[in-house]
Amino acid sequence: MKKKPNIFLIITDSLRFDHLSCNGYSRQTTPNIDAFSKKSTVFTKAYTPAPWTLPSHATLFTGLYPSEHQLVSGYKGITPKLSSNIPTLAEILSDHGYMTIGLSSNPWVGEKTDLNRGFDLYSEYNYKISSLKQNITLPAIWKLFQIASRIPKIRTKVMRRHHLISNLYLNTIIDIMSKNVNGQGEKKPVFSFVNIMNPHNPYLPHVKYLKKFSDLKYPYRYNYWDDQFNKYIQGKIVSDDNLRSQLNNFYDASIYEMDVQLGAFLKSLNDLGLMDNSIVIVTADHGKTLGEYERKEYPLHYMTDVNRHIPLMVYGAESLEPGIKDNVCSLQDIYKFVMEETGISELEKADEEKYRVSLSDRLNTEKYPFAFTEVKIPYAGNEDSSINDVYCIDDGRYSFLSNSSQDNILWDRTKDPSQVRDFSSEEPEISMKLSEELAAWIEFVNNFDTQGHETQDEANRETMNRLKDLGYL
């Protein structure tokens, strides 16, 4: 029997497609990712299922649309948790003989929301271990972080420096892999998920990287700029040229710093001889608005390409040839794709097949032409629980949006890349077609019922049975 591949799933939180130099960005932000992309399958029309962390990761881990898994909003005092009836990718892989490692720097992805389910080792955003099921020895450096975590002031300081945590996490994976290779660790194949936050504010890149992208002189006023960015993100101030320019500088410097770290990580995987039997996926959960749009205007900046269009590249898959693919796809497609690549067989229901797609299915654009995104606004940290749903269907050129009040918008990337003009009255046929497709999909996701998928035999239930009960395997 063929050896199961290791899977390294790297989520770069808030990394925009258009800020990678391999995607045509004018600045050299990502030399290492660029080199990696040359050996990988690069999807140039990948969209996120939701433009923020929680629903996006929940979709990545369950293969379900946000309206199905329902981890869509996080109001003050309410902690949304994944339904226990819904299996996660880590659980399924664990049931199929994988050692599972999850290292997340984002508090939405962990114990709080039950997205740590299925991981043998899971670390939270505050570098505390929320799950350690097996005899995994952590690198010695963890001791320092754990001592630091006991002192709140130091813990907060370290937590804000995303590059420190990224370094800790990426080195932890390498340390575990190196023990496995040397025969001191597990003999199992490894599934590792890591969320690194360098492209997510606060932006505190090392000064040597900041200097590459900004002409700021000492003192660099990190705190002042962080405060300004936060005010803009919260809609308290509007952006101007100076703010926009500095926001881009700090963002790009942080991306560059992350690229250096990813370069070292990929080199270590290669040095350990792991690249021949591993799948490495580098992608993002969503993008970032960097001052192009004002925060509270409609149509919403969340749904424009700066947030929905994500980088997605895959190395080492059996079902994908390296090269550029301009087929429309979604972050969601990783779930079914990993199942296929790891040899976990699937049974499909014909009526659901259209909406349960893997990355390799996407090579057939005629059959799978659309990506869907949805968001419930306001979505996080608010007192107000009145929600306005916004849905979007995308075919790579046109994005058709509809909200709860049935206000429709049609964007055309070819004629208006900044997505500010509504083409719905100029293109009534396209609007009508996309509107019908979107309505059919909304009906499909609204019919999903987690309560109806209880398994009969709790004690001996197999993951495959759970998936069959869920109706999509």
Ligand SMILES: [Zn+2]
């Ligand atoms: Zn995120």
